[in-house]
Amino acid sequence: MNRVGTQKKILDAAEKLLAHNGYHATTLRAITAEAGVNVAAVNYHFGSKEALLDNVIERRIVPLNSARMEMLESVRADALTRGRRPSVRDLMHAFVAPTISFRDSGKGARNFIALVGRTLGEPPSAVQHSFFRFMEPFIKLMLGSLKEALPELSDDLLLLRFHLSVGMLVYTIRMADESDILGQTRALSDIGNKTIGKSKGGSGVGSKAPAKRPVDTANTTEKLVDEVVNFMTAGMEA
Amino acid sequence: MNRVGTQKKILDAAEKLLAHNGYHATTLRAITAEAGVNVAAVNYHFGSKEALLDNVIERRIVPLNSARMEMLESVRADALTRGRRPSVRDLMHAFVAPTISFRDSGKGARNFIALVGRTLGEPPSAVQHSFFRFMEPFIKLMLGSLKEALPELSDDLLLLRFHLSVGMLVYTIRMADESDILGQTRALSDIGNKTIGKSKGGSGVGSKAPAKRPVDTANTTEKLVDEVVNFMTAGMEA
DNA sequence: GTCTATACAGAGATAGAC
C-alpha cells in the first residue's frame, strides 16, 4: 500500500466518525477499523490522535478559506471599480455564502462542517489555534474592510459585533448536525404557537404537523444565506 | 461524612475542573482527588461521570432559569399594564441580561457558564437534552412573546432568527473562557488596523499595545448586555 | 519505508469487603 492511499483512507474514516461522535468519543480503533488499517497506522502516519484531527481539518479548510478570500477580494475589487467602498452587506455575504455553500456542497464537506462546529467548542484547544491560524489572512482583511465600511464604530465595538457574527455563523453551520439543538426548539415552538397552524396550510386535508422538518433545509441554501446575512448586516449597522 | 456534604464537595470540585478542562479531559480521579474523596464515590453518589455532569449543570441552571423567567414575566406584565405589547428589545434584554449578569456574579457562576459554553458543543449530547428540558418553559414563553412583537414574521424566520440570537449569546458567554477565541482575533485586529493606534492613545510615551485586554471585560457587564441586545434587536427586526 | 502485532499506563466502571 502506498503512503498517500493509506493516509487518505484514514483521513476519510476519521472525518466521518469525528463529525458524528466528536473528538473524544471517537476512538482510534474505530477509525482504523473503518479505514481497514492497523491501529498503529495513525501514530505512524500522523504522530497522534490530535495531529490526525489537525490534518482532517487542514485538508478541507484550505480550499474553503481560498473560496472565502476570493469572494472577499472580488467584493473589494468590484467596489473599487465603482469608486466606492464595499457595503457591510456584501462583506458579510462574502463571509457567510462560501461557508454555507461549502457545507451544502457534498457529504464529505457536510461531515467536515459538522466536525468543525463540534471541535471548535471542544478541547483540545490546539485545534482552535491552528484553525484560526488558517483564517488569519481572511479575518484581517475582513476586519479592515468592515472598519472602512463602518468608520463611526469604535474598534472594540466593531470587534465585538464581528465576533457575535462569527458566533451566529458557527451556530448556523451546526444546524447541519443531526443531533442538533434546533429540532428541540422547533418542537417547542410548534407547541407554543399552536394557534397559527390554521392560517398557514389552507383548507381541507393534509394539514398534519410537519414535525420532522429541520429549520435550515426548509429553505434553499441561498435563502438561508440571505437570512443570515440580513441578520448580521442589521446587527453590524445597528 | 454525611451524604449531602460529600455530594457538594464533589459537585464543587467537578464544576471547577470541568469548566477549565472540558468534560472528557477531566478525569474522575482528578475530581475525587480535588474533593478529597475516593474514586468510587462519584459512581456511588451520581451513578456515572455523565450523570455527575448533569447534576453539576442542574444545580446552577435552575436558579438561572428562574431569573430569566422572572424578568421575562416582569417585562410582559409591565407592558400589559401600559396596554401594550413588550418590545423586541425588552424581550431580548430579558434573555441576555440574566445570563450575562449571572456569569459575572461570582467565581462559581463564571466557572459554570464556561462549563455550559463548553459542554453544549461537546458530546455527550444527553447533556444538551437535559439542558433544553430546563429551558423549555422559558423558550416557549419567549417565542410566543416574540411572535406577538413581530407578527409579520413567518414562523420559520422567527425561529431561525431566535436561534441565531441563541448562537450569539452562547458565543458571548464563552468569551469568559480563558482559552477563548477572542484573544486571537484581537491580536489580529491590532495588527490589521495598525494605523488607528495613533489617533487613540494620544502623544508621548506609554502608547504600548494593550495586548492582553479581553474583549468583553473591557466594558462593564451592563455595556456588554446593551451591545448584545442592540445587535439582537436589530437582527430580529431586520 | 510501510505496516502489523503487541505491550503498557491510565481511564471509567463495578463488585464486594468493611
Next chain:
DNA sequence: GTCTATCTCTGTATAGAC
C-alpha cells in the same frame, strides 16, 4: 456509606515482519 481490587477499553510506543 466508604473504600479496595479488578475489569475492560483507551491512546501511545516499540519491535520486528515484509
